[in-house]
Amino acid sequence: xxxxxxxxxxxxxxxxxxxxxxxxTAVENSEAEAEELLRSLFTSxxxxxxxxxxxxxxxxxxxxxxxxxxxYRRERKTVGIIAVDPSSAFTGGAILGDRIRMQGHATDxxxxxxxxxxxxxxxxxxxxxxxxxxxxxxxxxxxxxxxxVGVGQDEIDIVRLADCTLxxxxxxxxxxxxxxxxxxxxxxxxxxxxxxxxxGADRLEQQILAMLNLVPERDGWKPPLVRTVAxxxxxxxxxxxxxxxxxxxSELSRKWEAKKVAHWKQRLVELIExxxxxxxxxxxxxxxxxxxxxxxxxxxxxxxxxxVNEVLARAGIK
Amino acid sequence: xxxxxxxxxxxxxxxxxxxxxxxxTAVENSEAEAEELLRSLFTSxxxxxxxxxxxxxxxxxxxxxxxxxxxYRRERKTVGIIAVDPSSAFTGGAILGDRIRMQGHATDxxxxxxxxxxxxxxxxxxxxxxxxxxxxxxxxxxxxxxxxVGVGQDEIDIVRLADCTLxxxxxxxxxxxxxxxxxxxxxxxxxxxxxxxxxGADRLEQQILAMLNLVPERDGWKPPLVRTVAxxxxxxxxxxxxxxxxxxxSELSRKWEAKKVAHWKQRLVELIExxxxxxxxxxxxxxxxxxxxxxxxxxxxxxxxxxVNEVLARAGIK
Numbered sequence: 001x002x003x004x005x006x007x008x009x010x011x012x013x014x015x016x017x018x019x020x021x022x023x024x025t026a027v028e029n030s031e032a033e034a035e036e037l038l039r040s041l042f043t044s045x046x047x048x049x050x051x052x053x054x055x056x057x058x059x060x061x062x063x064x065x066x067x068x069x070x071x072y073r074r075e076r077k078t079v080g081i082i083a084v085d086p087s088s089a090f091t092g093g094a095i096l097g098d099r100i101r102m103q104g105h106a107t108d109x110x111x112x113x114x115x116x117x118x119x120x121x122x123x124x125x126x127x128x129x130x131x132x133x134x135x136x137x138x139x140x141x142x143x144x145x146x147x148x149v150g151v152g153q154d155e156i157d158i159v160r161l162a163d164c165t166l167x168x169x170x171x172x173x174x175x176x177x178x179x180x181x182x183x184x185x186x187x188x189x190x191x192x193x194x195x196x197x198x199x200g201a202d203r204l205e206q207q208i209l210a211m212l213n214l215v216p217e218r219d220g221w222k223p224p225l226v227r228t229v230a231x232x233x234x235x236x237x238x239x240x241x242x243x244x245x246x247x248x249x250s251e252l253s254r255k256w257e258a259k260k261v262a263h264w265k266q267r268l269v270e271l272i273e274x275x276x277x278x279x280x281x282x283x284x285x286x287x288x289x290x291x292x293x294x295x296x297x298x299x300x301x302x303x304x305x306x307x308v309n310e311v312l313a314r315a316g317i318k
Numbered sequence: 319x320x321x322x323x324x325x326x327x328x329x330x331x332x333x334x335x336x337x338x339x340x341x342x343t344a345v346e347n348s349e350a351e352a353e354e355l356l357r358s359l360f361t362s363x364x365x366x367x368x369x370x371x372x373x374x375x376x377x378x379x380x381x382x383x384x385x386x387x388x389x390y391r392r393e394r395k396t397v398g399i400i401a402v403d404p405s406s407a408f409t410g411g412a413i414l415g416d417r418i419r420m421q422g423h424a425t426d427x428x429x430x431x432x433x434x435x436x437x438x439x440x441x442x443x444x445x446x447x448x449x450x451x452x453x454x455x456x457x458x459x460x461x462x463x464x465x466x467v468g469v470g471q472d473e474i475d476i477v478r479l480a481d482c483t484l485x486x487x488x489x490x491x492x493x494x495x496x497x498x499x500x501x502x503x504x505x506x507x508x509x510x511x512x513x514x515x516x517x518g519a520d521r522l523e524q525q526i527l528a529m530l531n532l533v534p535e536r537d538g539w540k541p542p543l544v545r546t547v548a549x550x551x552x553x554x555x556x557x558x559x560x561x562x563x564x565x566x567x568s569e570l571s572r573k574w575e576a577k578k579v580a581h582w583k584q585r586l587v588e589l590i591e592x593x594x595x596x597x598x599x600x601x602x603x604x605x606x607x608x609x610x611x612x613x614x615x616x617x618x619x620x621x622x623x624x625x626v627n628e629v630l631a632r633a634g635i636k
Contacts, residue, residue: 035623038621038622038623039621039623039624042621042622043618046618056374056375257616260616261609261616262612263616264613264615264616265612267615268608268612268615268622268626268629269595269608271622271623271626272595272598272629272630273591273595276594276595276598276635277587277590280590281587281590290583290586290587291583294580294583294586295582297582297586298575298578298579298581298582300361300363300364303360304356304360305353305356305357305589306357307586308586308590308593311590312590312593312594317594317597
């Protein structure tokens with residue numbers, strides 16, 4: 001292990017903000033040192049409690065996350081926030097939002113906020129998010145809040161990552177929003193009815209409770225519904241209480257270990273994929289060969305499976 | 319090539335509905351014959367025009383897709399519809415919706431509708447969607463409409479797949495929905511303001527046009543905005559006209575070929591990943607070894623990179 005990386009790891013363990021930021025950038029850019037650093041820090045991880053917060057755009061997730069963070073800070077817990085924003089895949093414009101949000105906590109060394117956009121070709125958003133969560137964990141953050149926008153594969157991957165998943169809903173988000181909720185119903189450990197002072201909140205609450213009755217209990221846990229008005233800091237304490245309840249409930253359960261193992265299995269598969277892919281098409285010549293084959297397939301001169309066989313044969317893999 | 323697969327391919331080329339349905343199921347379940355079938359059909363593909371339709375839940379995408387399909391049928395074009403629903407990942411409950419939607423076109427052999435939920439471990443939604451589009455293409459569907467819900471990676475993958483991408487927006491979908499639109503702005507070839515008879519439509523139109531002014535022209539194309547009321551079939555013809563305009567514009571362009579090549583490059587990478595992964599952990603013993611390593615990593619007995627190296631060494635890959 002290089003001395004430089006060892007020192008760097010030491011600074012991260014001590015919670016040094018600049019060292020953490022540099023490490024996250026290294027992870028995001030898949031820099032060579034990132035792997036060495038993560039290996040060195042790995043035994044210091046597994047202490048943080050990861051809370052995933054998901055829901056459609058417009059549900060006030062960011063405000064809710066900020067309120068929860070402030071609550072945990074009052075409890076003298078250190079907090080990390082990872083704001084995952086797949087919608088900025090093309091712009092990468094997450095940095096500005098970071099700076100603006102940080103202002104509210106600017107003088108507090110116990111909180112660290114970082115936004116992430118979708119990663120590129122060999123990467124993967126879930127992979128990078130998971131590594132950043134490990135870094136914040138190693139840096140001693142006791143609670144890590146992971147906030148994500150949208151519905152789909154990203155949410156499902158974050159569910160695998162988080163210890164507890166909050167699904168945020170609000171009244172008045174369109175009429176056939178129910179179709180979305182059907183999927184969200186099954187990933188939420190706790191449901192948050194935010195903007196609950198708005199018209200339609202009672203009706204939505206009834207609908208959610210009705211739907212939750214249809215979802216089978218998982219390991220003896222019936223997901224509760226918590227009403228909040230994040231902009232006024234209403235319901236934050238009740239929500240933190242529900243999270244604490246879920247935590248103690250799940251840490252007593254056998255499924256807890258199984259969930260952790262499932263998460264790591266998925267992560268190992270991603271790492272294996274990335275490693276293998278790098279071996280096959282990771283150098284400029286491999287990339288060029290792939291480009292040529294893709295053009296032949298696009299012109300229907302070759303079928304995709306024949307092209308794949310060529311790539312593998314070239315790499316000496318049958 | 320087995321005779322059975324050859325016959326099957328022939329039936330699909332002839333547009334036989336049962337043969338197509340069986341093939342889609344084979345693709346979804348990654349059955350052994352699916353690859354052989356796709357290889358056999360591949361030279362018959364590349365004729366269909368793929369239209370991606372994306373937007374948040376509640377924007378009326380399904381109705382819009384149905385209206386477009388009916389329009390193309392009146393033009394005597396054969397139509398395929400693929401409704402991708404990542405939110406049903408946990409329930410797989412897309413089948414019922416299929417049946418209900420099919421009723422509207424039940425007596426029309428020129429239209430084929432299929433819903434798809436997220437695929438499992440070795441699969442991938444984009445991969446399965448792409449293969450199903452190939453099947454419908456080989457079956458002679460001249461227009462294939464691919465409808466997807468949500469924001470995030472799924473949309474981006476579908477953009478790569480589609481020849482033309484429609485982004486559907488509606489008035490009154492919450493206040494900070496703008497953050498989502500920022501990402502959608504860059505993937506849309508045509509913008510659809512659906513439910514345009516609702517309050518707030520004019521204001522939203524102004525906002526979209528203002529945002530579109532900020533997006534750089536791609537290859538001389540400035541994405542237009544089309545107002546529709548899909549429930550009343552208003553604006554369908556204008557939308558089809560915009561699609562036809564984009565199609566003739568892009569088929570003249572060099573970028574057209576580049577986009578096709580980029581799509582196939584991505585698809586080849588996915589196929590390579592799946593093939594390699596199957597080699598490394600595809601058998602029950604490999605799966606078992608992976609499970610054991612994941613447990614060791616979860617307990618922090620081993621770091622993930624050491625575990626990956628073990629898996630690769632076991633498969634004889636350095």
